[in-house]
Amino acid sequence: MAALPPPALPAQPSAPPPAQAGPRRFATLRTVFALILREMSTSYGRTPGGYAWAILEPLGAILVLSVGFSLVIRTPPLGTSFILFYATGYMPFDLYQTLANTIGKAINFSKPLLKYPAVTWLDAVLARFLLNSLTGILVTILLIAGILAVIDSRTVLNLPPAVEAMGLAMLLGLGVGMMNCAIMGLFPLWETIWSIITRPLFIASGVFFLYDTMPPLAQEILWYNPLLHITGLMRTGFYATYTASYVSHVYVLGVSLALLAMGLILMGRYHREILNR
Numbered sequence: 001m002a003a004l005p006p007p008a009l010p011a012q013p014s015a016p017p018p019a020q021a022g023p024r025r026f027a028t029l030r031t032v033f034a035l036i037l038r039e040m041s042t043s044y045g046r047t048p049g050g051y052a053w054a055i056l057e058p059l060g061a062i063l064v065l066s067v068g069f070s071l072v073i074r075t076p077p078l079g080t081s082f083i084l085f086y087a088t089g090y091m092p093f094d095l096y097q098t099l100a101n102t103i104g105k106a107i108n109f110s111k112p113l114l115k116y117p118a119v120t121w122l123d124a125v126l127a128r129f130l131l132n133s134l135t136g137i138l139v140t141i142l143l144i145a146g147i148l149a150v151i152d153s154r155t156v157l158n159l160p161p162a163v164e165a166m167g168l169a170m171l172l173g174l175g176v177g178m179m180n181c182a183i184m185g186l187f188p189l190w191e192t193i194w195s196i197i198t199r200p201l202f203i204a205s206g207v208f209f210l211y212d213t214m215p216p217l218a219q220e221i222l223w224y225n226p227l228l229h230i231t232g233l234m235r236t237g238f239y240a241t242y243t244a245s246y247v248s249h250v251y252v253l254g255v256s257l258a259l260l261a262m263g264l265i266l267m268g269r270y271h272r273e274i275l276n277r
Helices: 027-044 052-070 082-104 106-110 121-150 159-186 190-197 216-222 226-236 249-275
Strands: none
Touching: 027 121, 052 082, 052 121, 082 106, 082 121, 082 159, 082 226, 106 121, 106 159, 106 249, 121 159, 121 249, 159 190, 159 226, 159 249, 226 249
């Protein structure tokens, strides 16, 4: 009698294919937000008072300028309030300077985190730009609103020029900071050189004088300083009689975008070399 064939084993279900990791949604936003929280804790969370110093520091600088120049001259170049005149010049300059300095050092500050694949150099730059821009705008609003509430200047606000000035200060700070981020990464000595050559910038940016009152030769030289256009534009939003005809939006935009483009190109080309230093 022929042997019966062994019973057929039941078919085993095929194993499911390995799950494919889908693209991480909003990965950049989450990374930037995490970097912003880290920046907030390190910049404002380690000192007593925290964010209060972000307001007290520019307020102290404005008060020193106001008291000092009130002892020398009888009235400010515009209006009757020294503190308002210097606040409208100092705040956009301070916003630019803060952005240029912090963005220029963004890679060195976040270098330990940039070793993770999820964090890129652009995330570090965006985090510093967003945090310091929002902080600068908030501080400017609080300080100038407080000054207008205290003094009797009868100021008629014209917000569009003031908003444009703050926006141009942000863009210029981003462009200069991006260029410095690349150059400082390739040549660390540039940080010291830059701090030296830009020390007169506070004097040459129209914080405590008007472009219109300068001699013709000084006007021809100072016109090429984009910050002079920004401070002049800012003051047209607070002084109805001040026109600042020398202000050129196109020039400031052109300088800012050119610096930003060159900085992005350099960082895109040399970011690995900078991170491996």
